[in-house]
Amino acid sequence: MDQDFTTPVENTWCPGCGNFGILNAFRKAIPKLEKQGINPKHLIISAGIGCHGKIFDYVPLSGMYSLHGRSIATVQGIKLGNPNLKVLTFAGDGDAFGEGISHMIFAAKRNADITVIVHNNGTYALTTGQFSPTSQKGFKGPSLPSGNIEEPLNPLSLMLEAGASFVARGYAGRIDHLANLMVEAVLHEGFSYIDVLQPSVVFTNTYKEFNASVEMIEKPAVRLEDAVQLAKRFDKIPIGVFYNVSKPIYHQELYGEWNPVVNRLSHAERIRSIALYLSDHLQE
Amino acid sequence: MDQDFTTPVENTWCPGCGNFGILNAFRKAIPKLEKQGINPKHLIISAGIGCHGKIFDYVPLSGMYSLHGRSIATVQGIKLGNPNLKVLTFAGDGDAFGEGISHMIFAAKRNADITVIVHNNGTYALTTGQFSPTSQKGFKGPSLPSGNIEEPLNPLSLMLEAGASFVARGYAGRIDHLANLMVEAVLHEGFSYIDVLQPSVVFTNTYKEFNASVEMIEKPAVRLEDAVQLAKRFDKIPIGVFYNVSKPIYHQELYGEWNPVVNRLSHAERIRSIALYLSDHLQE
Amino acid sequence: MNDDLFTFLIAGKAGQGTKKAGIVAANFFARFKRNVFQMNDYPSLIRGGHNFSIVSTSTQKIYSHYMKADLAVLLDQRSIKIHQNHLTEHGLLVYDDAIKKQEHGIGIPITSLAKKYSTPDLIVGIAGIATLVAAIACDRSILDTIIQKEYQRNVQDNLGYAHEIYDQVFEKTPKKFILRNGTDTDPILTGAETIGLGVSAAGLDLFFAYPMTPSTPILHFLSLQGKKLGVRTIQPENEIAVANMAIGATFTGARSMVGTSGGGFCLMQEAFSLAGMAEAPVLFFLGQRPGPSTGVPTYTEQGELLHSLYPGQGEFPRIVASPGSIEEAFYLSAELLNLAWHFQTPVILLSEKHLTESSMNVNLQPDKISEVKPLQHNNGNYQRYRKTDSGISPLLFPPSKEMIKWTSYEHDENGYTTEEAEAITQMHIKRRTKQESLVQYLKENIKTVNEYGSGEPFLFTFGSTTMTVREAVLVSGLQCSVIQLIYLQPFPSWHLQKYSGHKAIIIEQNSTGQLEQLLREKCGIHPITSIRQFDGRPFDPELLAEKLKKVTA
């Protein structure tokens, strides 16, 4: 693998797009993770469909470019197939909180050991800027030219409510900070969610606001209520880790230490088991 | 319509099922609503698929017996078709928080003017008792005989987080109280959610616990945080209205006072409009 | 006609244990080394309503239950109303004497005796077994053995109750029936069990499902037994998660399968198409019940044949096959899982409630099943979507220093997204080539059609209906062939064209004649008549035999 983690694929994001910040942060996170003992070949990625999803082609890691909204299910499947792998998916706000919201809530609820990084640009960018679940009220897009009439979801407090054990917010304009969040999220055992403030220069050019109002969190809240409160602050926009607790992990609860592809029952053992089952059911 | 709101359909719930309490409460709520000016012919019902859904056949109101998880979308469609109707759906916990959770969250988020009554029995009853999104950890069902490994969702705090403007809990064993909640929920303008504690005598026979620990709420919390706190109490199980606020309503934000089936553009007007559009695009 | 056919019917309310009694009765007949077929009929409810279970048994092989019973045990008034005429000429009706006295049959205090015991509602099913054992004039000790094995909860109560019933029945109809011994010792299994065992033999690792009749029994079977068989089950939040998780799991090399029914399968179609594009080998079990929509959840139908041929948008290799017996389900499920991996494409195992939930004795030889290894990457630069002559690209699983990219987008050989005309064309051709390889493979290596009997007329059918048709042919004594299509996609026209121009009858369980449409259009087979039933119930072999005799007369 290239040490700079690039690929021959042409980058087609708009110049200045916040996605570059996320890509750069991720490229920085990979070697940091390697130092922490996570070999890039164990780091499996996925992505939804949208501008954000293109990141899949821009890093030379193995993984699966999934469907709009479904990468959260995809990576859970990968983890369940081989729990030795570390899995991470990039998702859009439309992806994760529109089409795929059921998977987000249940991944958090069951504390699936996956990392979800949402490129939250408050719009369905790739489909030309319709309002999304995190669009501000009043946001004008081509499917509602007079302005969005819904209040946005709050991804962080929603994930906290659903049971997420690691919740953070990063900003595409703070690359090193974001890279560290990514490292922490991947290392966290259990469901990790990073909401990334991602300006879409075309549809939601929010750099100025974010630059003015992001504020680093010193350390995560201990109590869930406090994390929720922090997630609901709007005077300043806190970035950093909001909440980080340890909880029973889904695949371990399900399998213990067993691993489907590593500890497969051999063909002979299966045949023996079946024969046993049949003989238990033989007519006496 | 019969004054006792019965139908010729044979009731096939198990004797003692909590669903009877919900049915009886609803039969009491209909005339109460009529007194409040809501004619039963304006009251349109729906239901998901599950034991709960059978209630659809047991009351002689108009409506649509929907799909598993989708009745929440169905009633929003009905409301959007004719905002003069009052719409209400019965749903199961599997229905509303498994298959249909995306619709629940967005109905709450957009404050759709619908009422959702969830028969929360903590199991997929009709499909013979598998664990559901609200099943307790450890609950034993045929798809996980060793016991559920996930923490249950908290439907009330989840709906509050999603933006629900009316959130209540009732108990199938407190019929009059529940009937009153139903009346309040239907009268509430905006998204109303009632979580009904519903013992399934076969799979989750919880009458005893509930009888011992339900406690009436005096009045709704004023602050959202307090409502959430109340929803997370487990020493006692509060029943009553947790939260009740007024917010902009989806169909009004969308339409103002317009009604698709009442204020339809006539055929002639449409043809005129199209002709106008065409002449605007005529080659000069 | 079967000369020593015996049919036992037990009917009552859900919760009275009629299904359990049917299974126990089947095992009772097995003591005589007889063949059995057992079918459960129940509405979508948990307690009450009307359930019944029928077990037909014979010393010969038997492929269907019969609607006319030799012994009917009816536990409630409704059962009398429905089943009083479902008796053979010398059939015996035993009913609960709480019901008003009937002209025929004998009343036994089934419910009133039950009242003495701890679970009076649940215990009554035992009355059926006690009656059966008594009517066959078996020793009461046999009844004891059965009760001790099959009704272990409150066993003393159960024994006491069983004795009381046995004694009363025995007194009133001593030695009513005599059952010859047969020679069969095969286990009695449901289709859900044989499917679960078959895929385990072919190396299944993970089974994902959201409950939905009639696929749920596979989920339940594997949840209970899977660990020993090497299979774990996962019940996610909905069918969309089910299918996408299964695809994700295959990325790691884990053999994955999903189970669902009509509505759930619809929701999975987006993922089905993804599997086609990403070339993910997932086996989809699609259990049919009467549709459209929620339909009649606990009954049987074959209304999704055409629907199953092109699920998921776009063009990619597709496989659909349907087992014609509970036994075949074992081998076919394994074969399909192997085909999925061989061709790296989604595969549908199409079946019906009548197969998954009925049981019969089956001869399974697990060692006949192998686990086909897919094409593996050996060394050198890895490209997930490398073009090959067969259209099949080698597989490689993580962790690997090679980059492995699967994708839903159109792509180049590396798995990177492409929008270029030539690259798009090439990948379409790759997938089409794979489809052609598949057809070739089926032609050369796979039994795509079963032919039973010989000579005209040819009775065409598929799926579980095959069982009833075969039984009906036995009943009718007709000289004819039963042609069962195992594979439906690719459609084995190469095999079937020879029947064109011959006398054909098409038998299926749907209202529009979907198999007929395919046979007409693809093979020029124009039947002299078609026989369809679409009331949710499987055909009765005797009625079907009569129809066959009429149309072939």
Place this chain on the structure above:
Amino acid sequence: MNDDLFTFLIAGKAGQGTKKAGIVAANFFARFKRNVFQMNDYPSLIRGGHNFSIVSTSTQKIYSHYMKADLAVLLDQRSIKIHQNHLTEHGLLVYDDAIKKQEHGIGIPITSLAKKYSTPDLIVGIAGIATLVAAIACDRSILDTIIQKEYQRNVQDNLGYAHEIYDQVFEKTPKKFILRNGTDTDPILTGAETIGLGVSAAGLDLFFAYPMTPSTPILHFLSLQGKKLGVRTIQPENEIAVANMAIGATFTGARSMVGTSGGGFCLMQEAFSLAGMAEAPVLFFLGQRPGPSTGVPTYTEQGELLHSLYPGQGEFPRIVASPGSIEEAFYLSAELLNLAWHFQTPVILLSEKHLTESSMNVNLQPDKISEVKPLQHNNGNYQRYRKTDSGISPLLFPPSKEMIKWTSYEHDENGYTTEEAEAITQMHIKRRTKQESLVQYLKENIKTVNEYGSGEPFLFTFGSTTMTVREAVLVSGLQCSVIQLIYLQPFPSWHLQKYSGHKAIIIEQNSTGQLEQLLREKCGIHPITSIRQFDGRPFDPELLAEKLKKVTA
């Protein structure tokens, strides 16, 4: 061949306004009362990459763009690489002189001049228009009019820039092209617009959609224009909500439609089957793009024909039709909405990106469209699913003192759930009868196939490919017929059988020959050859004409 065909090509990066320039160019040609066809080619990205727009114009009717341009304006290096050979014999290449000097063509300081203005990236599309106007030797005042109408933002900058380009081009190639005047004054519209207008004319009230190319343009059009046309749009959380809300809305009598593409349509199939069971009249727009799965989102294909025939589990009346031109899309959309209400069943309007996103001048006569009133309940006891001779039950909408129950379960005439054999059979027959009524109705009242030209060979095609085939026939000068299947389900075999045995060529945009499969199997039409393209691009009429000439030679 068209003797006064003129083709304008503009190519550059996304964000440089090539699409806009194409539309403006089309309207410019319209000033000459000429016919136009305009097509946009763009990858799935927002800024950068490679976009182009082609406008072909003629005094005759024209059904396709041509890949060879008379005037090509190329804004970047990549455009040169891709399009330098896409010129007619006397074609003129104009390119940005920031690119290294080309052998042919003239360099113009397109980007360097733009730098002076406020939005240098966005303004460059205007260079295309200025070049066009200059090359046609129109007066600069015409350019001013156009800029003032079409580029209102920063209009002074735009005018200044346009003048500079115009002057340079005019100087270098005075009076290069002369365009004859035509006689056509019809408006230039996209397929998305004609569909939106058509359904409005037939009474559409609500349009539900979740964005997905290539259906999104309908959503955008109706979101902007719908209010005036009587139509409101709703964008719910996902496609499942879209379809179920639309069904709910029909319950109130509101005419409802959904728009989607492959993956989204898959997700809607469960609701599609519900509409079949509940008898909910919903019109589904299914816009095709290259699949499977995410595929190539912004391009065109016809890979979902077979997939669209049996969506949703179970048996119920189904209608699928596909417009063969942007004009026909207007009438057909209206007809399908009416059919949905006439037969109370889900209907699919199948199309492609090439239709929804291309534009041409169309002659629409809205007063030819009526809003068919469905069968209404008059008085007496209401039963939602009353059996009738036609299988169509009268409708009644709330509020009503009568009980109106729609349902996903199998049901009796009142809409109450049933599990009884006879009731199930009856409702299957009711739905099958409705299907038969539908076929009868199509046979008697509906144009299901278009026939253009006369005599052999017969060129079979469907959907937007029809436009290109018709144009290719013009180009080739061949004597032949174009047979366009408008209806695909029910398949109009009654109409097509007459072609069996004649010389046929089948032309479609997919790799496996889906239309061919249907024509072979259902009508015994075996083509002498088939022509398929599956690279995401529409056929080029000239290349297609050559192929046609070769195979018919």
